[in-house]
Amino acid sequence: MSETHELSTYGVGPWEGEWPEDPRYDRELLEHGDTRNVIDRFRYWTMEAIIADLDETRHPFHVAIENWQHDMNIGSIVRSANAFGANTVHIVGRKRWNKRGAMVTDRYQHVLHHETVEAFVDWCRAAELPIMAIDNVPGCVPIETTSLPRRCVFLFGQEGPGLTKAAVAAAEQVIEITQFGSTRSINASAAAAVTMHDWVLQHVYNRGPAA
Incomplete structure (x- = not known):
């Protein structure tokens, strides 16, 4: 460690x-x-x-973010991906993103760009990596009781609108982070950090999902 x-x-x-x-x-x-x-x-x-x-020492999970509105959360997600040892960060959509929140960690983190969701999906299929979408939409399952694949891509959407329909349709599974307050959703960068930490608990510390 x-x-x-x-x-x-x-x-x-x-x-x-x-x-x-x-x-x-x-x-x-x-x-x-x-x-x-x-x-x-x-x-x-x-x-x-x-x-x-x-x-x-990078872990075998990847992180992907849809980038259609120049979301300022992307930099923070890249920083968290570096902290949790993600293999690669994928930017889907606009190539340019706000790097301020990354705190220069993007220099040490592998970052790939995909122009469209379709191009991203093709890359994942070629790499044999299942897409695990993170969003609170109908049909999603709670992360707390879900076994996360060791090799996978966690896909996050924009702050506010969340994932596009095409992204949700491409996912093998849609996962939500259970909430207990009045807000409709949590910050995208916070959701990414929670998800990566849950993967670490399951695969590094072998704690597995809650029953």
Whole structure:
């Protein structure tokens, strides 16, 4: 498991003492310090070295987001996908998206673009990855009692309108996150984080869905 308590929240200064010879270290960062949004283990590493290390441990689930309205939640979803070790993030629709919420994590996270839902579905079929749509629509099942596939793509819709009809029709299963308050839906980035954490509970900690 990765460290959960990070010491260098605001970054670190120039390397003190003799520089390491490990090629993963960036000489410019060693000289000037490292204030990037990375965990302590990756301090002073080159971006390429960090990506290569992450590629060894990424989980087999993917995350996809429909992007028709330049949704500001996409950046936050990419950040959460990086935090939970998602294999790849898929942007379906508009190629451009607001990266501010990603906090630069998109540099270390694989991100693919698909112009249409149909193109995305074709990619998933070729990769033999079932699409698990997340939305509270008729016929959906609660995530709390659902066994999530180890290899799959979690598909999320826009804030407000949710998933398009074409996306819902392409899904092998539509899952909802059970709510207990008065709001009609929860924030899309929050829903993505909940879903990925539920996958981790089932497949990393082997807790399985609630009975």
